[in-house]
Amino acid sequence: MLVLYAGYPAALEALRALNDVWPGRARRTREGGPVGWRRRGMALSRRVYGPVHARLLASVRALHPDLAVWMVEQGYGRVLSRGGLGMRARELITVAVLAATRRERQLVSHLLGAARVGAPRVVIRRALLAGAPAGIRDALARRAWRTAFGTALTRPSAHP
Numbered sequence: 036m037l038v039l040y041a042g043y044p045a046a047l048e049a050l051r052a053l054n055d056v057w058p059g060r061a062r063r064t065r066e067g068g069p070v071g072w073r074r075r076g077m078a079l080s081r082r083v084y085g086p087v088h089a090r091l092l093a094s095v096r097a098l099h100p101d102l103a104v105w106m107v108e109q110g111y112g113r114v115l116s117r118g119g120l121g122m123r124a125r126e127l128i129t130v131a132v133l134a135a136t137r138r139e140r141q142l143v144s145h146l147l148g149a150a151r152v153g154a155p156r157v158v159i160r161r162a163l164l165a166g167a168p169a170g171i172r173d174a175l176a177r178r179a180w181r182t183a184f185g186t187a188l189t190r191p192s193a194h195p
Contacts, residue, residue, distance in 0.1 A: 064117060064118065066113060066117055069108055071112070072107075072108040072109065072112030072113045072116075073107060073108050073112055074112070075111070075112040075116035076106075076107040076108050076109075076110070076111035076112025076113070076115075076116060077107055077111075077112075078116075079111045079112070079115055079116050079122060080092075080106070080107055080111040082122070082151060082152060083111075083122075083126065083144075083145070083148035083151060083152065084144065084148065084151075085147070085148075085151050087144075091144070092106075092107075122152045123149070123152050123153055123154050126145060126148050126149040126152050126154060127149055127154055127158065127159065127162040128162070129145045129148070129149075130142065130145050130146060130149055130159060130162040130163050130166065131162045131163070131165045131166030132166060133145055133166065134162075134163050134164075134165075134166030134167045134173075134175070134176055134179070135166040135167070135168065137175060139175050139178065139179050142163075142175075142176075142179040143179045143182045143183045146159060146163065146179060146180065146183035146184070147183050149162070150183075150184075156184070160180070160188065160189075163176055163179070163180065163188070164176065164190075171188065171189075171190050176188060
């Protein structure tokens with residue numbers, strides 16, 4: 036139910052704001068079905084979570100078995116694996132949104148996920164700071180970075 040009352044309202048408002056400034060019109064996509072979503076979702080989530088993928092799925096199943104299915108099929112298979120943006124861009128957006136919404140546990144996972152899909156650390160750092168409410172001064176962003184990478188979060192250089 037949370038998706039219905041927190042996720043969709045946020046998506047509707049974000050798309051209203053985006054449509055005010057973004058050129059062009061959205062088009063319906065041919066996105067396949069549950070079997071393809073499951074296959075694509077497992078492949079992408081394995082890539083993002085790497086060696087902790089099985090442990091993550093077990094943890095999510097322990098919260099609720101259906102949630103693990105929805106995460107793989109809908110989240111990774113239907114949404115994050117669709118055409119348009121590549122997985123690197125989607126992970127960087129995920130980092131910024133998780134920093135902005137203060138989701139530290141998931142932020143750590145996606146900082147690592149962005150690195151696993153090939154984003155350079157300087158670019159990951161910029162995505163993190165773009166989402167962190169107080170930028171480099173944000174304690175949550177600094178903790179998440181240290182947990183993920185074992186180093187202090189520093190301001191990105193002007194020229195990567």
